[in-house]
Amino acid sequence: MIVQAEGVGLKRSGNWILQNINWEIKKGEHWVLYGLNGAGKTALLNMLCAYYHPTVGNVEVLGKVFGKAELGGALRRKIGLVSNRLQQNLYASDSAFEIILSGAFASIGLYETPTDEIREKAIDLLKQLGCFKYADRAYSSLSQGEKQRVLIARALMLDPELIILDEPATGLDFLAREQLLESIDQMANSKNAPTIIYVTHHLEEVLPIFSHSLLLKKGTVFAKGKTTDMMSSENLSQFFELPVKVIWNNGRPLLTRS
Template identity: 40%
Template sequence: MAANGKDTTGSAAPVVAALDAVSVRRYTTGQVILDDIDWTVRSGEHWALLGANGAGKTTMLRLIGALMHPTTGSVEVLGHRLGRVDVRELRAHIGLVSSAQKIPQDATGHTVVLTGHTGTVQPLWRKYDDEVRERAHALLAELEIKELADRAFGVCSGGQRARILVARALMADPSLLLLDEPFNALDLPSREDLIDAMHRLATTRSSLATITVTHHLEELSPAIGHVLLLKEGRVLTSGGAEDVLTAERMTECFGRPIEVSRHEGRWLARSGRR
């Protein structure tokens, strides 16, 4: 399958997530958080979800992660429509990485990855046979952090913790991986290590689809081929990264002049002169 989410015959890849005329409103105030959202993510596609604070990015991710339901419209994830499926079972097949996840600080890297098998915060030791334990070790090796297997999560660096959480999310062998600001508070070397790891995953797992929420274009790996710009709860534009990540569209999205450049597959955005 090609990096653009199409197979070699040219037919469309399977849909892993689809939002159709989705709106979300707060019941208490009637505030519109998302308004008439249409979006389709296919197998093997790697999306960036961008927008200013309050644009609705986290709500979009929560919908696709089966953590909430829309007020109107339909959300289908991995072939199941929200409202017609046990969301607990569905979540077991969706990988989620977030810096806000609550992880026991004294748990070892291997133990943290193991909990991805059961989708729990605390380990359920009786659920982890030798095969599951070996899979956790293999994922740590795949993320190039096998030396963290016996190290307490709390003493790992930010970048190391981020890669442990990616390994944890992959324990369920998900078709869809959601990354909610995974680069939050990482220093430059840690950021680059995580970007490299995500690029390798995109290369080695051809059917895996990813959605990354971030505030900085510099945090996007060269594997990101699609971008959705969200502004005030509505889709401003979406499509191929080269078509969406332009100075004109980024300026419209963020409400100030923005210059966009690209070097060796990596993007950079900075405030332009008024």
């Protein structure tokens, strides 16, 4: 089991942010975490990464039981997190290659001398994710799509068992988004691919590789299960409390008003 949450609730500043969260992710499954802004997606991600501990309920991530095992850095080294918050903390003057190399040490900035093996792995990831041509460019000079691919490569340096992509297509135009999604699809289909949780509030980003989805609404699980069932016109009309229609094309859904 990659993730197991039972009856989980989280209270912050006297308010319940999450309530009655039940979620299981098995090895080999790729999930979409879908919800509108303010649904509690970030709080749930922070919990999975052990930045928060549940107020009530039980959480186990990658075999680590919260409250019974040493967490923090040990767990986070097994989780690759790609988020805009991380992007803001990186050194803009570092090259794309240096950013990726730093992933081997789970550090912001490169303070240790990488071995030849680490360098070779970073070069392989640069090529796999289509970043090689701008490896020596400053991170600050890259487009948003290029930055996201660099962050994914960085997250893969420690061979994580779980990778969390938190709204990775935010701010991308159509072409950049599709190029990024193609890289994610290739990663998911690669040998020994990590389990992926893809966080979004845009239905058109949901790829066929994401066999399961959890719909989060106002801090609770609205529904969870197979993506084809979750992303139906009937289910999403109830979710949005508004009549909508889902059109499927090449295994991907598109949301319109009904």
